[in-house]
Amino acid sequence: MKDIARHAGVSQSAVSFALNGRPGVSEDTRDRVRQVAEELGWRPSTAARALSGEGAATVGFVLARPADTLGVDSFFLQLVSGIQEVLAERHLGLLFQVVEDIADECAVYRRWWAEHRVDGVLVVDPRTADPRPDLLDELGLPAVVIGGAPDERHPGLSTVWADDAGAMASVVDGLYALGHRRIVHIAGLPGLAHTERRIRTLRAEAERRGLTGVRSVTTDYSDAEGAAVTRRVLESADPPTALIYDNDVMAVAGAAAAAELDRSVPADVSVVSWEDSALCRMVKPWLSALSRDSVEFGRTAARELTALLDGGPARTVRVPVPQLIERGSTGAAREA
Amino acid sequence: MKDIARHAGVSQSAVSFALNGRPGVSEDTRDRVRQVAEELGWRPSTAARALSGEGAATVGFVLARPADTLGVDSFFLQLVSGIQEVLAERHLGLLFQVVEDIADECAVYRRWWAEHRVDGVLVVDPRTADPRPDLLDELGLPAVVIGGAPDERHPGLSTVWADDAGAMASVVDGLYALGHRRIVHIAGLPGLAHTERRIRTLRAEAERRGLTGVRSVTTDYSDAEGAAVTRRVLESADPPTALIYDNDVMAVAGAAAAAELDRSVPADVSVVSWEDSALCRMVKPWLSALSRDSVEFGRTAARELTALLDGGPARTVRVPVPQLIERGSTGAAREA
């Protein structure tokens, strides 16, 4: 900036005013300064900016997963891709970190905030008993929770979520209409907010219809557990006629496990995947799946965060309910 | 730091010396200062540090992919996870960005470096005619190229790579021993360095053995193209008896396509996947695959970068050649 000032024949402050659109310089000077800055290929040092109170121009994203669990999961990369799209427009950086567990995640937030590394964070995988909202409140760190239910106890946090309950209800509706009365929901990690929401909704729907053969089983999202649980329930005394899997990986593994037990899909058992991806079209029959726009989900979350950083109020935004794409894996229930 | 200085009854400079292990303070004072800092929960502001010449304590990672191509790909998350492990030890942040293409990627490097946002970068998906090494050289931005071949024209860049050529040779060896003479390699994106290395090696191996029915076909890595190419080559006049796919997604899609054409795996056609993941165990038969430790790959790359940042020399490091895990998808060639 000193150089620019010299070349343009003005003071450094004038340069700052000119470049930041502040009043205090004539349009003439402003243009001249802009041009010199351009010629010199000047870019503001984020460090200096941050130091003089402008914030770090960076948002944080922590993924709490053991390294070996980071398997075939298209959701996060797509989410991040959507996030980036919005952040890039505003030249905001994304500081990304993978950690082992929630405790480490909290430590990262503390550190980032203390070091002035980020202006805000995006929080994923909210849980039922989650220490993070309290921490973020305490720190005063602007944050958007992705996938959590509205939480009136933390008015400072924005939330972006999909109505799993509605989606679950519509899936159960559809299966019920096809004659399914015994349904097993192979759920994800217990304790995750959306897992619990889906489980609760399924139970409520079953009670409403007086169905007794409907239940949820939690897993770790892995193909191994998906297959194992599938085998177990299909070999039980009163096997289900429909299976709802909380992700695509388990759905595909489960469908394969069913095939090994000589249960044909969908004649013997219907399969629904709660996540759509190329995977669902790699098995025969193609899997019916709940499809959502993960990239748009990321965009929405990022937009909420930037709004928060601009001093806007915390909001709760609902993204569209995932839609069931009917493929070959769902059909009428076989008579008992 | 001012507070610490006051509480410890010394000057701010003394605090800086004490906390950074510099000489100039007694061990007594040093301990006292450390303790006060601890009590006050002090963390250095990275912005201030960066401003006084210490660097940004951050490394950059750009992924140049159209948003919709970010599909089922376990490699990158695992790689990043390994990178993080090493960076976290040194409290280095990872600035992550997804862009559309290489041109954008170059722009990001320029911006990051001009803004002093990163101290170095990790570069993935090197190409045969790649503008990035030149740019990084020009900028003087420390960088590690992941997956590139050694490049003596850019002595400033470190390289971490696996010897695809060796792996390809051993795969061909194995297939040849099983009697395969007509082999098609369903390769990835043309122009990627490792794609070209594999294609070249395959051609060389074929020539060495005088095989004429051996060739490579490039694709975009998608399940759709994997399936389409598979159908095309299997229905051609002189169909191959073995298929080598450059990733797991295409291998699975290809195997499914083969099944639809009533070619059984491995009786009619053997399938090898150049990437191992849960996917390969989701189809019947399980796919034989080249397995590598992507997490360790990431760790190695990150270690090279930190070494570079410490002022070490640029090096070329070779990680272990991927190993072929024989599963059910490879077998003896059927007689012509």
Add this chain to the structure above:
DNA sequence: ATTAGTGACTAATGCGGTTTAGCTACTTGA
């Protein structure tokens, strides 16, 4: 004709660290 006001700009200060130059009291060697 004086005063008040305003537009365009400059000088100076601070952000939170690191670093260099000095300064003082104490040790050491001849």
Add this chain to the structure above:
DNA sequence: TCAAGTAGCTAAACCGCATTAGTCACTAAT
């Protein structure tokens, strides 16, 4: 006994920017 070192510390400058408090010339109002 005195000069020369040295350990331990402080004061001050600096990094690159934003911002506040002037400064100055020129116009409008009384």
